[in-house]
Amino acid sequence: MTALLEVSGVSVTFDGFRAINNLSFSIGAQELRAIIGPNGAGKTTFMDIVTGKTRPDAGTVTFGERSISLLSLSEAEIARVGVGRKFQRPTVFEDQTVAENLTMALKAHRAPWRVLFWNEGPNDRAKVEELAQEVGLAEHLPRKAGELSHGQKQWLEIGMLLAQGPRLLLVDEPAAGMTLAEREHTTALLVEMAKTRAVVVVEHDMEFVRRLNCKVTVLHEGAVLAEGSLEHVTKNQQVIEVYLGRG
Numbered sequence: 001m002t003a004l005l006e007v008s009g010v011s012v013t014f015d016g017f018r019a020i021n022n023l024s025f026s027i028g029a030q031e032l033r034a035i036i037g038p039n040g041a042g043k044t045t046f047m048d049i050v051t052g053k054t055r056p057d058a059g060t061v062t063f064g065e066r067s068i069s070l071l072s073l074s075e076a077e078i079a080r081v082g083v084g085r086k087f088q089r090p091t092v093f094e095d096q097t098v099a100e101n102l103t104m105a106l107k108a109h110r111a112p113w114r115v116l117f118w119n120e121g122p123n124d125r126a127k128v129e130e131l132a133q134e135v136g137l138a139e140h141l142p143r144k145a146g147e148l149s150h151g152q153k154q155w156l157e158i159g160m161l162l163a164q165g166p167r168l169l170l171v172d173e174p175a176a177g178m179t180l181a182e183r184e185h186t187t188a189l190l191v192e193m194a195k196t197r198a199v200v201v202v203e204h205d206m207e208f209v210r211r212l213n214c215k216v217t218v219l220h221e222g223a224v225l226a227e228g229s230l231e232h233v234t235k236n237q238q239v240i241e242v243y244l245g246r247g
């Protein structure tokens with residue numbers, strides 16, 4: 001599998017504390033990957049580095065066939081080259097409809113001069129419908145986002161991220177606060193999305209990770225402790241000691 005994201009020898013120190021310690025791993029172009037690990041393992045910091053929010057002290061992070069260095073790009077430029085990030089709390093425009101939220105996300109993706117002269121055309125409407133269909137909100141296009149359930153808001157935000165055409169989507173704890181039915185839908189959505197792009201899911205809920213049925217990277221003290229199938233990593237003695245055994 002060709003790597004889309006390549007993290008190599010990355011370290012970050014906050015006030016003398018090494019939060020990321022010589023971290024190396026890669027993500028394939030059409031891959032679903034779960035990242036797990038105890039609190040403070042460096043999962044959020046890893047996402048902050050990839051999205052340009054935190055700059056590492058050492059190492060390289062490259063993206064795409066041309067191995068663009070993400071470390072030399074701004075947060076906006078990283079988003080533009082195709083890295084999207086879904087935070088834990090949904091951030092949709094509650095007073096706008098589902099269709100309007102998706103339309104705005106499409107607009108935001110365009111070059112500024114095009115937005116100035118932007119008129120909604122049949123192609124945009126078709127694209128909005130396609131996005132709504134993809135995330136399971138086709139029936140909810142005229143509804144205000146504020147009326148949606150927590151899970152539906154999360155899917156809407158995923159749809160808004162998809163509008164920007166990311167090649168890599170980083171998703172932080174998507175299952176948090178969801179009902180069982182919503183979790184099932186979210187699992188199916190993440191699996192489907194990863195057929196055409198890379199999707200990295202940071203998640204604490206092991207049952208949810210099991211359903212994703214994908215390769216798992218276990219982080220501990222800012223480095224990879226184990227990697228492989230969930231079955232493989234959960235048998236690892238060190239993983240049991242630092243993570244699983246604590247519950």
Ligand SMILES: Nc1ncnc2c1ncn2[C@@H]1O[C@H](COP(=O)(O)OP(=O)(O)OP(=O)(O)O)[C@@H](O)[C@H]1O
Nearest residue numbers: 014015017019037038039040041042043044045046
């Ligand atoms: N801006 C910062 N300043 C100082 N320390 C920080 C900063 N950001 C993170 N850290 C520390 O770095 C370590 C890694 O934090 P990080 O949030 O990446 O872990 P995590 O794996 O995401 O944890 P959790 O599962 O609790 O979200 C922690 O010890 C944290 O306190």
